[in-house]
Amino acid sequence: MLKILKTLCIGALAATVTAGTAQAEWPKDRPIEIIVAFAPGGSTDVMARAMQPYLEKELGAKIVIINKPGASGEIAYTQLSQAKPDGYTFSFINTPGYLSMQVQRKLRYDPKSIQAVARIVDDPTAFVVREDAPFKSLKELVAHAKANPKAVSVGSSGVGTDDHLATILLEQAAGVSLTHVPFPGAGETRTALLGNHITVGGLNVSEFAGGDTTNIRPLVQFSDKRAAEAPNVPTAQEQGFDVVMSSERGLAAHRDVPADIRTKFSDAVKRVVDDPQFKEQAKKLALPLAYLSGEDWEKQMPKRLQSFQEIWNKTPWVQ
Amino acid sequence: MMAVRSTFGRTGNHPDILAGLVFIVVGALGLWAGRDLRVGAAAMMGPGYLPLIISSLIVFIGLIVTIMGLVRDNERLDVIRLRPLLIILVAVAGFAYAAESLGFILAAIWLIGVGSMADRETRLREVAASIVVLTTFGILVFIVGLGVQMKLGPF
Amino acid sequence: MEFLDSLILGFSTAATPTNLLFCLMGALLGTLIGVLPGIGPTATLAILLPITFFLPPLAALIMLAGIFYGAQYGGSTTAILVNLPGEASSVVTAIDGYQMAKQGRAGAALAVAALGSFFAGTVSTLGLAIAGPALATLALSFGPAEYFSLTIFGLLCATVLASGSVIKAIAMICIGLLLGMVGTDVNSGSERLTFGATELFDGVEFVVIAVGLFGIAEIIVNLETPELRGLIAAKISRLWPTRDDFRRAWPAVLRGTGLGTFLGILPGGGATLSAFSAYTLEKKVSRDPRRFGKGAIEGVAGPEAANNAGAQSSFIPLLTLGIPSNAVMAMLLGAMTIHGITPGPAVIQNQPELFWGLVASMWIGNAMLLVINLPLIGLWVRLLTVPYRLLYPAILLFCCVGVYSVSNRAFDVALAVGFGFLGYLFRKAKCEPGPLLLGFVLGPLLETNLRRALLISQGDPSVFIQRPISLALLVAALGLLVLMVVPAVRKTREEAFVDEES
Numbered sequence: 001m002l003k004i005l006k007t008l009c010i011g012a013l014a015a016t017v018t019a020g021t022a023q024a025e026w027p028k029d030r031p032i033e034i035i036v037a038f039a040p041g042g043s044t045d046v047m048a049r050a051m052q053p054y055l056e057k058e059l060g061a062k063i064v065i066i067n068k069p070g071a072s073g074e075i076a077y078t079q080l081s082q083a084k085p086d087g088y089t090f091s092f093i094n095t096p097g098y099l100s101m102q103v104q105r106k107l108r109y110d111p112k113s114i115q116a117v118a119r120i121v122d123d124p125t126a127f128v129v130r131e132d133a134p135f136k137s138l139k140e141l142v143a144h145a146k147a148n149p150k151a152v153s154v155g156s157s158g159v160g161t162d163d164h165l166a167t168i169l170l171e172q173a174a175g176v177s178l179t180h181v182p183f184p185g186a187g188e189t190r191t192a193l194l195g196n197h198i199t200v201g202g203l204n205v206s207e208f209a210g211g212d213t214t215n216i217r218p219l220v221q222f223s224d225k226r227a228a229e230a231p232n233v234p235t236a237q238e239q240g241f242d243v244v245m246s247s248e249r250g251l252a253a254h255r256d257v258p259a260d261i262r263t264k265f266s267d268a269v270k271r272v273v274d275d276p277q278f279k280e281q282a283k284k285l286a287l288p289l290a291y292l293s294g295e296d297w298e299k300q301m302p303k304r305l306q307s308f309q310e311i312w313n314k315t316p317w318v319q
Numbered sequence: 320m321m322a323v324r325s326t327f328g329r330t331g332n333h334p335d336i337l338a339g340l341v342f343i344v345v346g347a348l349g350l351w352a353g354r355d356l357r358v359g360a361a362a363m364m365g366p367g368y369l370p371l372i373i374s375s376l377i378v379f380i381g382l383i384v385t386i387m388g389l390v391r392d393n394e395r396l397d398v399i400r401l402r403p404l405l406i407i408l409v410a411v412a413g414f415a416y417a418a419e420s421l422g423f424i425l426a427a428i429w430l431i432g433v434g435s436m437a438d439r440e441t442r443l444r445e446v447a448a449s450i451v452v453l454t455t456f457g458i459l460v461f462i463v464g465l466g467v468q469m470k471l472g473p474f
Numbered sequence: 475m476e477f478l479d480s481l482i483l484g485f486s487t488a489a490t491p492t493n494l495l496f497c498l499m500g501a502l503l504g505t506l507i508g509v510l511p512g513i514g515p516t517a518t519l520a521i522l523l524p525i526t527f528f529l530p531p532l533a534a535l536i537m538l539a540g541i542f543y544g545a546q547y548g549g550s551t552t553a554i555l556v557n558l559p560g561e562a563s564s565v566v567t568a569i570d571g572y573q574m575a576k577q578g579r580a581g582a583a584l585a586v587a588a589l590g591s592f593f594a595g596t597v598s599t600l601g602l603a604i605a606g607p608a609l610a611t612l613a614l615s616f617g618p619a620e621y622f623s624l625t626i627f628g629l630l631c632a633t634v635l636a637s638g639s640v641i642k643a644i645a646m647i648c649i650g651l652l653l654g655m656v657g658t659d660v661n662s663g664s665e666r667l668t669f670g671a672t673e674l675f676d677g678v679e680f681v682v683i684a685v686g687l688f689g690i691a692e693i694i695v696n697l698e699t700p701e702l703r704g705l706i707a708a709k710i711s712r713l714w715p716t717r718d719d720f721r722r723a724w725p726a727v728l729r730g731t732g733l734g735t736f737l738g739i740l741p742g743g744g745a746t747l748s749a750f751s752a753y754t755l756e757k758k759v760s761r762d763p764r765r766f767g768k769g770a771i772e773g774v775a776g777p778e779a780a781n782n783a784g785a786q787s788s789f790i791p792l793l794t795l796g797i798p799s800n801a802v803m804a805m806l807l808g809a810m811t812i813h814g815i816t817p818g819p820a821v822i823q824n825q826p827e828l829f830w831g832l833v834a835s836m837w838i839g840n841a842m843l844l845v846i847n848l849p850l851i852g853l854w855v856r857l858l859t860v861p862y863r864l865l866y867p868a869i870l871l872f873c874c875v876g877v878y879s880v881s882n883r884a885f886d887v888a889l890a891v892g893f894g895f896l897g898y899l900f901r902k903a904k905c906e907p908g909p910l911l912l913g914f915v916l917g918p919l920l921e922t923n924l925r926r927a928l929l930i931s932q933g934d935p936s937v938f939i940q941r942p943i944s945l946a947l948l949v950a951a952l953g954l955l956v957l958m959v960v961p962a963v964r965k966t967r968e969e970a971f972v973d974e975e976s
Contacts, residue, residue, distance in 0.1 A: 039881075046808045066468050069881055071658075071675035078672070104663075108672055153930050159663025181929055182660055184922075187804060191791075197617035197930065284813065318663040335642075338903035341896075342645050349652050352667040363933060364925050366659040366666050373652050380645040396902050403697035404898060407690060407870070408891050414874045415887035430874060431867045437697050438863045449867050457871060465507065465518065467879045 026087045026261055027061035034251070035091035037076035039069040043206070044092055044249060047121070047287060054278050058268040072097050072160070074107060081109035085256035090117065090265070095248040099305045100160045103312045112255065117262050118269040119250035119297040122290035123204045124223035125166045126233065127154070128216045130193060138220040138239045141200070145176040153179040155189040155198040160317055163189075163202030166222050166245035168311055173241045190216075204247055205230045206286040222246065227288050248290075250297060266293055332391040339385030346377030403437040410434035422472040423462060427454045481603065484830030488838055493536055493831070496529070497839045500537035504544015505846065509552055510872055515545040519805040531813035532828055536835040538809055539789070542802050543595065543836065546785045547843050550587045550778055551854055554580060556869055558689045562680055562746040562915050563781035565908055566753040568688065570766060570773030577769050580858060581713030584851045586723045586771055587778040588844055594731040594779035595840035598786040601735050602793075603833050613739045613791050618927035619937045623947035624740070625920040628747050629913065630954045631754040643909045646900075650913020651920070653678055660918075661925045673885040682877055682886050683914060686893020687900070687907040689873045693866050694894070695901050713852055715771070723775035726756050730776035734783025739790045746915050752780035758957075767906075786836060793821065793829060 034052075038044045048065050056063050068076040076091050077098070083089035093116065102111050127138070135141040145152040156163035159182050167180050181198055183189045186207045193201035194215060205221055209229035218233045222245040226235055236243045251269065253262060272278050273291040282289050311317070349370060356367025410433040417426035428450055435446040461467045487493070507518050519538055526534035546563070553564040554571035567587065574583040616624070633643045656667045657677030668674035715723070730752040737748035756776040757766045766773050792803045815821065815828065822829045857865070877890050900907055931937040939945050 043808075064468075067882060069676065071672045074672055074675070075883075150932055158660065179929060179932070181926055182663070184660060187807075191614065192617065195614035195617055334902065334904040335639075337899065338642055338645075338905050341899050341903055341905075342649070345649055345652070349667065352669060356664070356666050357662075361928075361935075364661075364928070366662045366664050369921050370652065370655050370667060373648050373655070377645055377648045377652065380641060380648070384641060384645070398698060399902065400698045403694050404895075407694050407697070408895060411690065411870065411874060411894065412888060412891045415884040415891065418874075418878055418887065419884045426874075427871060430871060434867050434870050435863070437694075438700075438866070440700070440861075440863045445864060449864060453868055453871055457875065460510075461875050461879075465510075465879075467875060468882045469875075469878060 026264075027059050030088060031062035031064045032059070032087075033064050033066050033089050035076045035080060035089070036065055036067050037069065037073035037092060037094070039067060043285075044094060046285065047249065048092060050281055050285065051120075051272060051278070054272040054275055055268060058271050059265070072101060074101060074109070077107075077111075077114060078109040080252065080254060081113040083254055085254040085258075087253070087257050087261035087265070090251050090253050093250060093252045095301075096162050096165055096245070096304070096308065097160065099301060100165065100308050102305065103308045104160060104316070104318050114252050115255040115257070115262070115294060116297045116301070117251045117253050117294040118266040119248055119290065119292035119294075120269065120273060121206075121249040121287050122292075123206045123247045123249070123288050124221045124227050124230075125162045125245040125247065126203055126205050126208070126218050126221040126230070127166075128193065128201045128203055128208060128218045129199065130196060131215050131217050133199070133217065135219065136217075137234070138236060138241065141219060142170075142174045142176055142241070145174075145178055149177040150179050152176075152200060153181050153198045154200040154202055155181045155183050155192050156202040157186050157189060158182050158184065161202075162204070162245050162247040164317060165308070165311065166243060167202060168315060168317065169222075169243045169245060170236070170241060172311075172314075173243050205233075206288060209286050229286060229288050248297075250292070250294075252294075262294060330389075330393050332388040332394045333396045334394060335384055335388030335391065337396065339381045339383070339388055342377050342381030342384060344381075346374045346379075346381055349374030349377065402439075406437035407434060410437070418469060420473065422470045423457065424454060424471055425473065427457050477604065480826065480830050481834065483827060484603075484832075484834030485838075487532065487827045487831035488536070488834040492530070493533055493835060494838070496533040496537040497540050497835050498842055500540020501544040501839045501842050501846065504541040504546075505548040505843065506544075507541070508545035508548020508550075510876065515542050515802050518545075519802060519809075526809055526813075531810075531815060532831050534809060534813065535806065535828075535832055536839075538806055539832065539836060540839045542806075543782070543785055543839060544843060546782055547588065547591060547847055550591075551584065554583045554587065554774070555854060555858060556689075556865075557692045558869070558873070559684055562684075562911065563749045563777075563784070565684070565746075565911050566749050566777040567774055567781075569753070569906075569908055570768070570770050573767065573769035574771070574774065575858065579769065580855045581851050582715040582719050582771065583774050584854060585713070585715050585848065586719065586775050588847045588851070590723065590727040590730065590775045590779040591782035592840050592844045593727055594734060594783035595786055596837060597731045598735040598738070598783040599833060599837045599840070602787060602790055602836075603830075615943065616740055617941070618923040618930065619941050619944040620947065621919060621923040622927055623938060623944040623951070624747070625916045625923065627947050627951040627954070628750060628916050629920070630951050631751050631912075633909065642903075642905050646905055646907070646910040647913035650910040650915075651917040653683065653910075654914045654917025655921065660922045661929070671885075673883065677918075678889065678914075679877075679880045679886060680911075680915065681880050682890050683893050684911065685873045685877050686890040687897035687910070689869065690890060690894030691897030691901055691907075693869060694898050696862065697866070713855060719771050723771050726752075726772040726776035727779040729755055729759075730779030731783045734780035735787045737780075738784030738787030746781075746784075746912075748784040749777040749781040750912055752776040782840075789832075789836075793832070 034048060036045050036048050045065075045067060052063050052065060068079055073094060077093070080089060080091040093114070101107065127141070129135055129141070135144060141152065154163075154167045156167065158164065164180060164182065167178055170176070171178055183192065186203055189198075189201045189203065190207075192198045201216070205227045206229065208216065208218060209227070218230065220236050220239060221227060221230055221233045222236050222243050224235065224237065224244055226233065251265070253265070270291050270293075273289050279289065353367050353370040353374065356370065357365035358367045358371055359365030410430050413433060414426045414430040417429055431450045431453055432446060435441045435449065458471065462469060462471060488497070503518065504515065507515065518541055522538070522541070526538065529537070549559070549564040550567045550571070553559045553568040554575055557568050557572040559565040559568045571583045571587070574580060629647055633640055633647070652667070654677070656674055658665055658675050665675055733752050733755065734748040737751065740747075753773060753776060756772045757763050760766065760770070760772060788803055792807060815825065873890070874887055877886050878884065880886060897907060927937055928935065937944070938948060
């Protein structure tokens with residue numbers, strides 16, 4: 001019995017054992033470390049572990065996933081910026097946290113030392129209400145909030161998250177005043193919404209689309225076009241409010257990693273995202289896959305960074 | 320070996336005095352660390368509101384406990400021996416230092432080797448055996464078996 | 475009848491050889507990681523998550539659930555034997571359990587813990603089967619105001635935990651509260667009390683404090699007083715509890731089970747709160763509270779039953795509403811979504827074999843744990859006869875690796891050195907670390923919910939008395955306070971501790 005157990009454990013964890021170190025060309029030299037900036041079991045971690053076998057196959061290399069949780073990613077990004085730029089260390093990065101962090105505090109690392117390699121997921125922010133709520137659309141919600149300033153409470157997954165920033169943007173676009181109530185995560189937000197303790201839950205599309213939508217009604221998704229996972233939920237722009245916000249996830253490396261390694265890695269990620277088997281698995285996890293090459297992704301960043309800076313200058317979300 | 324007896328005063332409850340002093344130091348540390356935080360008001364509490372209240376309360380209780388300890392019946396501290404205290408703390412601190420740069424094997428050898436010196440009954444041959452057995456056990460169970468993300472050697 | 479049919483369906487699904495095998499595997503692995511301090515079920519589940527891709531969904535869930543409740547069993551073993559609580563819910567077990575071990579009654583403590591846990595697990599599994607959906611709705615009615623009042627009540631309970639002076643216990647709770655505030659403030663997003671260390675932005679880890687205050691400090695004190703440890707090994711008398719032990723333990727188990735089943739459904743500190751309040755309850759109803767803190771078997775039986783019941787009933791919100799009540803449940807939720815299962819009311823209707831199979835497997839798993847653990851007691855107790863000079867380096871190594879593995883960083887180990895020193899000072903100052911840990915666990919709940927409630931009510935404090943559950947909890951807390959202050963009661967309290975204060 002114990003033997004089976006052990007074999008099973010060893011089998012599962014073989015990936016974490018350092019392999020032999022014969023000199024070879026990238027990526028055969030040694031295992032590639034991918035840093036996850038969040039604790040095991042979180043949605044980024046689950047996604048990383050789901051991708052691991054596919055990416056190993058595409059690259060023909062071993063991959064080790066290392067969790068370095070803390071300070072909303074700053075600890076992981078600091079480590080990435082200090083890693084040797086030899087193509088054996090990558091890290092997941094998440095927006096808007098990765099960008100808003102640069103606005104809201106002095107960081108321990110230089111954001112310029114990190115370069116995006118591939119975007120994998122683009123998960124629009126959405127507002128949901130209880131099924132018995134009187135609001136049927138974002139317009140009705142905004143009208144109610146106009147008549148009753150501060151009475152509409154919006155739960156988010158924390159200060160500076162996409163839910164929170166979307167709330168601020170909506171307040172400015174619609175000229176209303178909402179009460180922002182931060183929770184530690186989407187689970188708590190959902191609980192509070194179902195228990196009728198808050199009016200609106202700020203969730204991402206992946207956090208309700210694949211799941212159980214009994215008792216909740218999505219009002220709006222803050223994307224530029226409706227996500228494939230939530231085709232029936234209108235966007236904010238469709239309802240007359242120019243607010244776009246989403247949570248993106250992808251991989252990044254040190255800027256000095258040779259361009260051909262970055263390209264090879266990025267291409268491997270693209271093939272994984274296109275793999276029908278992986279697509280099936282992503283569907284189960286309700287991951288809105290949206291591959292973008294590192295260059296294309298980085299092109300979007302300055303604009304978003306600037307808009308965060310503008311919000312920050314007007315209403316700093318951290319005191 | 321080194322045994323320090325409580326030296327201050329003949330009267331007074333020494334454990335209470337020590338407790339009071341520890342409380343005052345911890346509370347003061349809290350007040351100092353939170354000095355720049357926005358306090359806010361009861362209805363709109365800032366991040367510094369509760370730390371200020373709690374830290375002040377700890378200092379206040381510390382003062383009371385110290386004063387009460389001074390006037391209460393005499394009770395001495397238990398014996399304090401510096402050897403186990405210092406050696407254990409140094410052993411663990413060394414493990415912390417070694418774990419990230421030198422890897423598990425060297426860190427474990429340091430921890431067990433130095434840590435074993437804390438006990439006077441320790442025999443050299445047993446320490447050597449402990450090092451071998453526990454380090455091997457640690458590699459198999461923690462690193463391989465449970466997948467603790469720590470490298471083995473300094474490379 | 476429908477209920478019976480469902481149970482039969484559950485047992486027939488859970489009793490297939492594959493599912494039994496995975497149940498046993500989970501329970502064994504859980505016991506193993508529970509015994510190794512520091513390495514918690516959360517990290518283990520995360521590591522095993524990828525393998526579950528290749529298993530049938532029910533087998534995967536059965537194994538993951540087994541790891542979780544197996545760890546609860548294993549965690550109390552180290553708490554009793556070496557005074558090292560692996561997680562928040564076994565902190566109180568260490569108080570009286572370790573004293574029993576010192577008196578040579580480790581076997582009795584372990585046996586009562588295992589039997590009590592099994593009984594509690596059975597009852598709350600049944601509770602989950604019968605009243606799951608209804609209980610889940612109750613959990614939803616707990617909003618910020620209710621949580622605030624509940625934590626106030628819980629903190630007042632903590633003062634009863636300490637067997638020494640009340641004022642020192644209050645100071646210890648406050649230090650715990652202060653430690654709980656270290657890190658990023660949820661409500662404003664700003665960092666506080668971090669001394670600028672990024673490693674502290676997410677606060678201090680529970681395991682770091684527990685290992686420092688309990689593990690490291692305990693080792694140092696034991697090494698200082700060699701005369702004490704010879705006694706432990708010499709005094710081991712019998713493995714099985716006496717008839718008197720059973721007589722004292724069973725009502726405590728009953729009370730603990732009830733409390734745990736109820737509090738476990740609440741998201742947040744459910745299992746922890748239930749263990750702490752079970753201890754308080756036992757001490758309050760006891761005719762002779764003086765025995766607590768010195769090896770009272772009720773002090774082991776009640777909390778152990780409560781934390782196991784709490785662990786089982788924390789599945790209720792997950793399975794019926796899809797709401798994870800703690801990190802482990804969040805992981806299970808992840809495992810379910812990987813298999814395309816969405817926990818929620820629909821699961822019971824659409825996939826009854828999954829829901830009932832899991833429920834039945836929990837009972838089977840608990841029975842297996844009992845069978846595994848009872849014979850192991852002899853082995854564990856024999857561990858105490860190993861000379862301490864050989865034992866403590868091993869404990870040190872487990873502590874260090876456990877602390878490191880929480881976030882994979884050496885910073886936490888270094889921090890544990892600081893807490894070890896602080897714990898040593900507390901020993902010398904005769905301050906008990908238990909209340910500090912409760913303050914630490916409940917502190918963030920207290921503060922965020924207080925501020926959240928006031929935020930939603932737009933600064934109106936009357937929410938706390940306008941909501942009936944919140945009001946009831948505050949009244950109960952007030953009652954507890956009065957009980958402590960009323961002169962008559964205070965007299966018995968003083969009598970209770972007269973030997974320690976003189």
